[in-house]
Amino acid sequence: xxxxxxxxxxxxxxxxxxxxxxLYSDTLIxxxxxxxxxxxxxxxxxxxxxxRWERFTxxxxxxxxxxxxxxxxxxxxIFAFFSVxxxxxxxxxxxTENVTVERRYRETRYxxxxxxxRVVGRGTPYYVYFIEIRFSDGRLKxxxxxxxxxxxxxxxxTISLExxxxxxxxxxxxxxxxxxxxx
Numbered sequence: 078x079x080x081x082x083x084x085x086x087x088x089x090x091x092x093x094x095x096x097x098x099x100l101y102s103d104t105l106i107x108x109x110x111x112x113x114x115x116x117x118x119x120x121x122x123x124x125x126x127x128x129r130w131e132r133f134t135x136x137x138x139x140x141x142x143x144x145x146x147x148x149x150x151x152x153x154x155i156f157a158f159f160s161v162x163x164x165x166x167x168x169x170x171x172x173t174e175n176v177t178v179e180r181r182y183r184e185t186r187y188x189x190x191x192x193x194x195r196v197v198g199r200g201t202p203y204y205v206y207f208i209e210i211r212f213s214d215g216r217l218k219x220x221x222x223x224x225x226x227x228x229x230x231x232x233x234x235t236i237s238l239e240x241x242x243x244x245x246x247x248x249x250x251x252x253x254x255x256x257x258x259x260x
Contacts, residue, residue, distance in 0.1 A: 082133070086149065093152035100159035105216055105240075105248040111158050119151035126150075162243035171241035171251060176210040178234045179217065181227060183207065210236065218250075 101108060123146040130142040183204045190200030206227035209219045222230070230236070239251040 090148060090152045093156040097152075097155045097159050100156075100163050102220065103250045104159060104162065104243070105212070105218065105250070111155060115151055115154040115158060118154055119147045122150040123147035158245070162245040162247050163249050165244035166241040166249050166251075167244075168241050168251065171239050173237050174213060174240045175235050175237055176212050178230055178232055178236065179209045179211045180232055181206070181208050181230060183227075210238075 101111075123143045127139065127143040127146045128137075130145050131137050134141055134145065136142070183206050185202050186205055187202050188200035189197050192198045204224075205221060206224055207219050207221050208227065208230055209217055211217055237252075240248050241251050243249045
């Protein structure tokens with residue numbers, strides 16, 4: 078039963094951090110600001126509540142319980158920050174903002190390939206396509222786009238995006254760049 082609990086805890090942390098990354102891609106804020114704030118709060122919570130993990134870890138070693146509380150606390154806090162800001166945004170006060178495509182670029186990534194029974198290596202390459210857009214206030218944001226959209230967009234083009242004020246007053250992009258443009 079303990080292994081199932083550890084696996085559930087690990088999967089939960091991965092899901093919270095992954096969800097935060099997805100929501101960050103549509104939020105107009107520098108990444109280090111929420112990460113720093115949530116990390117400070119996670120360390121404070123680990124100092125206060127770290128001892129409560131003794132029953133789960135079956136140890137009273139402070140450093141282990143502190144680290145687990147800090148990691149779990151950080152993942153929950155960062156996901157809560159981005160999800161509250163995005164999902165409770167004021168869609169009625171949203172506005173259309175015309176952004177400029179500063180550059181287009183692609184990154185090479187590699188699939189995995191099984192080489193032997195226990196060995197996995199680097200497989201065939203594939204490309205992931207991005208555009209970097211500049212907002213009217215000077216902010217830059219990179220977005221992943223599908224290849225079809227990447228081929229239609231050129232440097233200097235203008236794209237219309239729906240931008241809303243988030244619940245925490247941090248702007249969020251409500252237009253999906255990966256979807257088809259409206260005709």
